[in-house]
Amino acid sequence: MRIAMLGLGSVGKGIARAILEQDLGLSLTAVADSKSGRIEPSGIDIASMLEQKERTGMCGTPGVGAADILASDAYDILIEVSPTNAETGEPALGYIREALSRGMSVVTSNKGPVALDYQSLHLLAKEHGAYLRYEATVCGAIPIMHTIESGLAGNTITKLYGVFNGTCNYILTRMAEEGLTYQQALLEARELGYAEADPTYDVKGIDAAIKLVILANAVWGMEKTLDDVEITGIDGVTTAAIALAEEQDLTIRLIGEIIPAEDVLRVSPRIIPKSHPLVVEETLNAVAIDTEMAGEITLIGKGAGSLETASAVISDLLFIRDCHGRRS
Amino acid sequence: MPFPFPPYNVVKDLSRSRLKYFQDAINVQVSMKLEMKDSPGQLVSVIQPISEIGGNILSVIHERDPAVKSDVLDVQILCEIPEGSLEPLLESFKQRGVSVLRIGEERLLVRRSVILIGHLIHTDISDTIGKIDSTGFAEVHALSMIMPAINEPSSTKMTIKSDSLANINRALDILRDVARQKEFLIIEPLEDV
Structure with missing residues (x-):
């Protein structure tokens, strides 16, 4: 199966390495970063491409970009892992629309487009017989979407709750364990690379709220936006x-x-009892799913990271490959 | 590195540990008139079963009428026990030879604690408490406050007491409104379904 990938940051590199190192039957045929791109229908030599990216900051030839890749016939599935824009979703939203309109399936880790425009992307995919999958957008490596969709098929989900932001969880864990002030814990999280220079998005609960919007729209078919979430x-x-x-x-x-x-x-x-399964340490995420038949299911795992996010993307890729042609 | 999440027995056995997660303490206040043999150490057979079920004795009236020559003794007891534990308590009395003459009306007691962060004192704490106490269906039962420094927000644990879950929720609605007006942060317990 031929894969094109837009974005070669930490997540993109993790995916490229997974394709290179594991025998998944996937071939990377096109890739673009913000400055360059390359299209090789017979398959890219991933090791040398990554080496070039490391050395020059560019994965291919300047001038070759996302539009060239999208318009080419070199791929079967698009992986969209470019940087997130929570306000407009662009340019990722445009890339995803373009690929779906061409009948190409898309796997993304990009929260912006999925949170902003789930219903219309979903319809577009359906119209063109393509898949849109986004496991990596919520809770990193935790297979929350696959669990709800396949593992808990037939169950009514009555409630879903959990720890959706690793940065906040780290800060609160450190304040509880060491008696650090909020500012001290935030500083520590920054030094360890767990918090951005501008931590607003995480500490104000916006990142967690975006994940709730994605879940609400995808799991229950609601039409929610960030404004519908009560956020503290x-x-x-x-x-x-x-x-x-x-x-x-x-x-x-x-x-x-x-x-x-x-x-x-x-x-x-x-306020939550320390013995509650959702009380996880450091940057872990945890999510509890309440169902009618299966009772309560709790999933715990890493919510961010290069390889962890790659794991979620790869699982979506393989899902599409293995289910392709099987659906009614 | 320490194991990053709770031990497996906690994660595995969700159903049994359910009760523990429920953070509203729901108790029942009950008065009882009991009869037991008048011999030394018999009061223990009343007190021990109550303590074993996690109950709390509020008062014991233990009267001996010198005019009555009887080998039995009446004890009136008022206690607070966890909801649903009355039946096992009565069974335990029976096994110890304590007869229950009368059980008074049961009164439900629900307590919920929330944490308030902000300038609670400067925004008239007695007015805040009064908003709950004046409802007639709920009252502020306990306050525990930490004030780190002048001009810094204080952190307060407030416990509200009422006779039903519905009334606790009504009281919390009022408190949420007050928190919005006076701009303090209210941290509520995660409720279980």
Whole structure:
């Protein structure tokens, strides 16, 4: 199966390495970064392409870009892993639309387009007989979409809640464990590369809220946007508040929750028993799914990282390959 | 590196540990008149079963009428026990030879704790408490406050008490409104379904 990939940052490199190192039956035939691109229908030599990227900052020839790749016949599935824009979704949104309109399936890790325009992308894919998959957009390596779609098929999901942001979880964990102030814990998270220079997106709960929007729209077919989520971040949480909770074997975590029956879509710091399965350490993510038949299922795993995100993307690729032609 | 999530027994056995996650303490206040043999150490057979089910004794009235020459003794007891534990308690009394003469009306007691962060004192804490206490269906039962420094937001654990879950939720709605007006952050417990 021939793969084209747009974006060669940390996630893109992880995917390229996985294709190179594991015998998955996938061939990378086109790739573009922000400055260059290459199209090789017979298959790219990934090792030398990565080496060139490392050395020059470019994966191919300047002037070759996403548009050339999208218009070529060199691929069967597009992997869209360019940087996220939460406000417009562009340019990724345009790339995804273009590929779907050509009947090509798309796998993306890009939260912006999926959160902003899920319904119309979903329809576009259906219209052209293509797949759109986005496992990597929510909870990194945790197979939340596959679990709900396949593993829990036939179940009604009554509630979904969890820890969707590793940065916030790290900060709260450190405040609880070491009695650090919010500012100290944030600084530490930055030094370790867990928080961006501008941490607003994470600590204000926006990142977690975007994931809830994706889940609400994809799992229940709702038509929600970021404005529909009630959001409270962790930037007001004090070490003293956590200490008060800890007196009773409780702690504080940033929890995102969707309860469709009550029209609840909320991200907020919550008091939670330390023994609760959602109380995970450091940058881990955790999500609990309440169902009618299966009861409660809790998934815990890494929510970010190059190889971890690559794992989610690869699973989507293989899902499309293995299901292709099987659907009615 | 420490194991990053709770031990497997916790993760595995969700159904059994359910009760533990429920953060509203739901208790029942119940009064009882009991009869037992009048011999030394018998009061223990009343007190011990209550403590074993996690109950709390509020008062014990233990009267001996010198005019009555009887080998039995009446004890009136008022206690608070976890919801659903009355039946096992009565069974335990029976096994110890304690007869239950009368059981008074049961009163439900629900407590929920929230954490408030902000300038609670400067925004008139007695007004905040009054908003709950004046409802007639809920009251502020306990406050625990940490004030790190002048001009810095304080952190307060507030426990609200009521006679039903519905009324606790009504009280919380009021508190949420107050929090919005007075601009403090309210951290609520994660409820289980």
